[in-house]
Amino acid sequence: MPDDNLSSQYYSAIAIEHFQNPRNVGEIVDSDVEGQVVNPVCGDEVKFFFRLRKNKDAQERVIESVSFQASGCPATIATSSIATEMLIGLSLSEASQLTRLDYAEAVGGLPKSKQHCSVLAEAVVQQAVTNLRLKDQSSMKETT
Numbered sequence: 001m002p003d004d005n006l007s008s009q010y011y012s013a014i015a016i017e018h019f020q021n022p023r024n025v026g027e028i029v030d031s032d033v034e035g036q037v038v039n040p041v042c043g044d045e046v047k048f049f050f051r052l053r054k055n056k057d058a059q060e061r062v063i064e065s066v067s068f069q070a071s072g073c074p075a076t077i078a079t080s081s082i083a084t085e086m087l088i089g090l091s092l093s094e095a096s097q098l099t100r101l102d103y104a105e106a107v108g109g110l111p112k113s114k115q116h117c118s119v120l121a122e123a124v125v126q127q128a129v130t131n132l133r134l135k136d137q138s139s140m141k142e143t144t
């Protein structure tokens with residue numbers, strides 16, 4: 001498929017750079033919450049690890065650090081990489097408002113046949129938010 005070619009004919013310079021030098025790769029061993037999603041069609045998979053901190057005056061915890069592991073196409077790697085940079089400092093509510101279009105735009109757009117790949121970055125954040133809510137609910141139950 002021509003779009004798997006990393007040519008600048010298909011991918012922006014930003015996307016190519018993030019694919020070749022992905023940021024924040026790996027596992028945060030003591031993460032507070034994780035998200036993991038798989039594209040059932042192609043099998044591409046991403047896992048994000050979040051460490052959160054509570055600011056004194058903040059209502060909500062904010063993302064202190066985030067890392068990812070991915071097995072997937074260049075568009076998946078590039079959008080996951082740039083997503084980790086965009087997410088740092090946001091609350092999870094703010095993070096969950098970012099859409100695949102924000103991530104695709106941040107890497108300078110994606111080839112038409114690869115636009116769906118940015119869905120994984122959006123979905124993995126939603127998954128982490130859901131996981132954090134479940135975790136908070138179960139810890140509240142344990143303390144009552």
Ligand code: FES
Pocket residue numbers: 039042043044072073075076114116117120
């Ligand atoms: Fe599967 Fe990119 S080809 S998400």
